[in-house]
Amino acid sequence: NAGVMQNPRHLVRRRGQEARLRCSPMKGHSHVYWYRQLPEEGLKFMVYLQKENIIDESGMPKERFSAEFPKEGPSILRIQQVVRGDSAAYFCASSLGLAGGADEQFFGPGTRLTVL
């Protein structure tokens, strides 16, 4: 019974390169959430997706960041032209999408991005 899977677990990029972070939700989950966490800080919401739809992207920077959750395959968080300030742990979570907000989120192990 696999949980939420994220890969890669660690990613090193040079400034200006692209970073692609992948998230496979738990089986049966159709809702995916991406969060960013800086050391010693809390989880900052980035984007909430359902299959083929972006539900809420209010936490996504306007430029360089994009996310998708296609009909088939994992959810992808894409960061173009990375800068040092993008270095962080990026967590993906998934849920069943129960109505009324009564929805436990299951987190993946995270991708730790380091920008040199």
Place this chain on the structure above:
Amino acid sequence: GQQVMQIPQYQHVQEGEDFTTYCNSSTTLSNIQWYKQRPGGHPVFLIQLVKSGEVKKQKRLTFQFGEAKKNSSLHITATQTTDVGTYFCAVTMLKAAGNKLTFGGGTRVLVKP
């Protein structure tokens, strides 16, 4: 904007002692969840509170939702070294889209043996 504040930010506890961490919102909440993140790990769901004044217990952990549904507390009795980690509250605002959670900044718990 809507904020979720957790206090204290850091909690140093002697093993065997009790402590409480608090979560406060500026707006009325639909529900509140608590998560624990061990050092180097990922957040793990602990519990969800939905009703005004609700109290739930998990072994040595007691969770409470305020009467006005704007705050919550987590009380841990007889702290053990396994309690080390960061405890986050996460809230669903009444007007939030779907199941979006807003996390507090967390309380980092260190246990002195």
